[in-house]
Amino acid sequence: MQQSQNRISELFNIQYPIIQAGMIWHSGWKLASAVSNCGGLGLIGAGSMYPDVLRENIQKCKLATNKPFGVNVPMLYPNLDEVIQIILEEGVKIVFTSAGNPKTYTETLQKEGLKVAHVVSSTKFAVKCEDAGVDAIVAEGFEAGGHNGRDETTTFCLIPNVKQHISKPLIAAGGIALGSQMKAAMILGADGVQIGSRFAATVEASAHENWKKKITELNEGDTHLTLKELAPVRMVKNKFFNELEGIYQTGRNTEALVASLGRARAKRGMFEGDMEDGELEIGQVSALIHDILPVETVFNNLLREFEEAKTPGF
Numbered sequence: 001m002q003q004s005q006n007r008i009s010e011l012f013n014i015q016y017p018i019i020q021a022g023m024i025w026h027s028g029w030k031l032a033s034a035v036s037n038c039g040g041l042g043l044i045g046a047g048s049m050y051p052d053v054l055r056e057n058i059q060k061c062k063l064a065t066n067k068p069f070g071v072n073v074p075m076l077y078p079n080l081d082e083v084i085q086i087i088l089e090e091g092v093k094i095v096f097t098s099a100g101n102p103k104t105y106t107e108t109l110q111k112e113g114l115k116v117a118h119v120v121s122s123t124k125f126a127v128k129c130e131d132a133g134v135d136a137i138v139a140e141g142f143e144a145g146g147h148n149g150r151d152e153t154t155t156f157c158l159i160p161n162v163k164q165h166i167s168k169p170l171i172a173a174g175g176i177a178l179g180s181q182m183k184a185a186m187i188l189g190a191d192g193v194q195i196g197s198r199f200a201a202t203v204e205a206s207a208h209e210n211w212k213k214k215i216t217e218l219n220e221g222d223t224h225l226t227l228k229e230l231a232p233v234r235m236v237k238n239k240f241f242n243e244l245e246g247i248y249q250t251g252r253n254t255e256a257l258v259a260s261l262g263r264a265r266a267k268r269g270m271f272e273g274d275m276e277d278g279e280l281e282i283g284q285v286s287a288l289i290h291d292i293l294p295v296e297t298v299f300n301n302l303l304r305e306f307e308e309a310k311t312p313g314f
Helices: 007-012 029-037 051-064 080-089 106-111 123-132 155-165 179-187 209-217 239-249 254-261 265-271 284-288 295-308
Strands: 018-020 042-045 069-074 094-098 115-120 136-140 170-173 192-195 223-226 233-236
Touching: 007 192, 018 029, 018 042, 029 042, 029 051, 029 069, 029 295, 042 051, 051 069, 051 080, 069 080, 080 106, 106 115, 115 123, 123 136, 123 155, 136 155, 155 170, 155 179, 179 192, 179 295, 209 265, 223 239
Parallel strands: 018 192, 042 069, 069 094, 094 115, 115 136, 136 170, 170 192
Antiparallel strands: 223 233
8 A cells, every 4th residue: 555645644644544533432542552553543532531531541542652643522522622721731743623613723723733634524514624724624424423414425425525625635434444445435535534433343442342242243224323403323223222213203302312312321332331221323334344353453454455455447
């Protein structure tokens, strides 16, 4: 895999244009450092961490790798100012922002020498990101796990459209777990990829073993995009999902949906291992994930599959 002319590799000073998504309850220092040590860019997921826990993870990551790593920061985080301050104090050089206005902290972070990427789900918001001055844009299709855009645009449609409208480095996300999918995304115009679900089912991910095992058992159709009244999220169909569907059947009661979510459902499911009453967020690509592997093995597989993927002639 030739990297000399790759804009993402050059921007983040990494060997391969492979970014591990900053997933809540999965992306602690062990996962982020392992990915960075393999030549990609590991991201610590701040969205499920109290500020002091985030600081601890950053400090441990610095001890575990001498390679670049970053922090993913949802802009709706309640302690946002404190989180940004910790990132600056700890000398983090890369921040991926999501779920909010890219203008909020981009200039502040860039003045301190940080590179900033922002996650979007539409071409419209990709253009706004470019106007906001971000260094790179992550365009994520709605097959991705976790929170998604309302437009429900797939990665294969989103990437070439965004590419036509921006000049900044472009990272494809959503539905990518194989090296062949990575190559497809780059053929469509992406400079690199962000991968979540495949790295969720790794030895180093901080999620519960029950959940990792569950990921390897999922088939096509086992995930569904729901909660569009609040913030669309793709999750596994389980008892909790059926409970949400029951609320919909009684009249789409938004207050009842909020009350049901307010019981730390995501932590209960993905971090504590409750496969029935917990919220289980994962992408459609989980149907292609059949085993829990060390990050190094996943990385080697991605690179091998990328090189082996051929474009057949007509």
